[in-house]
Amino acid sequence: MPLTQRQAELADAALAIVTRDGSAAVSFRTIAAESGWSLGAVQRAFASKGEIEAAMLERLRAGAGTPPGEPGRPTLRTWLVELVISTLPLDERRRALTLQGAAFAERAAYDSSISATIAAGDDEIRGLLASLVSRATAEGEIGRDVDPDATAHLVIALAQGLAAQLLYQPRDDHEVRLLVDTAVGRLLGHPS
Known part of the structure; x- marks a missing residue:
């Protein structure tokens, strides 16, 4: 759904509330x-809490990115490590994105529209990753x-699981990078 500038600003405010206080704290008043x-401006911008949640999810998805450069290059392993690292809560911005994503993942179990949006995004990412693995196989x-x-x-699963763990058990960036590199290497059939 295309958002107006005001809707985007209000959705960003709602995401800030989620980061600080959790999704239960989001209301028209708190936004x-x-x-x-x-309050009237918020109510004119969004007819329902469902519309606010859809706008928040769109803003959250827009904030997620991929490593710069061509996907899967210079090597698939290097690119995958950077991809996973880019999703982990290793700084305040990524911690906020992880908390916001976790809030929506929890809601997805009870809301089919949120579930469908997240599933579509996961399917897109999985499709890209599978094609990159196929290309790396074909290229030897x-x-x-x-x-x-x-x-x-x-x-x-690696990215999501490690992100969740890092929320409650932070680790040194270097240690995390080594862990991710080892895990990705093993997934790709590299012994170390």
Whole structure:
């Protein structure tokens, strides 16, 4: 859904509330207080809390990115490590994105529209990852025994699981990078 400038600003205010206080704290009133807009302005911008949540999810998805450069280059392993690292809560911005994503993942279990949006995004990412694994196999970078679909699922599981763990048990960036590199290497059939 295309957002107006005001809707984007209000959705960003709502995401800030989620980061600081959790998703239960988001209401028309708290968004008004956080954004500096009146309660009436928030109500005119969004007809329902469902519309606010859709706008928040769109803003959250827009904030997520991929490593710069061509996907899968210079090597698939290097690119995947950078991709996973880019999703981990290793600084305040990524911590906020992780908390916001976790709030929506929890809501997805009870809201089919949120579930469908997240699933579509995951499917898109898995498709890209599987195609990159297939290309790396065809180019001889990795062995033919590496299953593209399974590897795509496992890379996402690695990123999501490690992100969740780092929220409650932070680790040194260097330690995390070594862990991710080892895990991705093993997924791609590299012994170390």
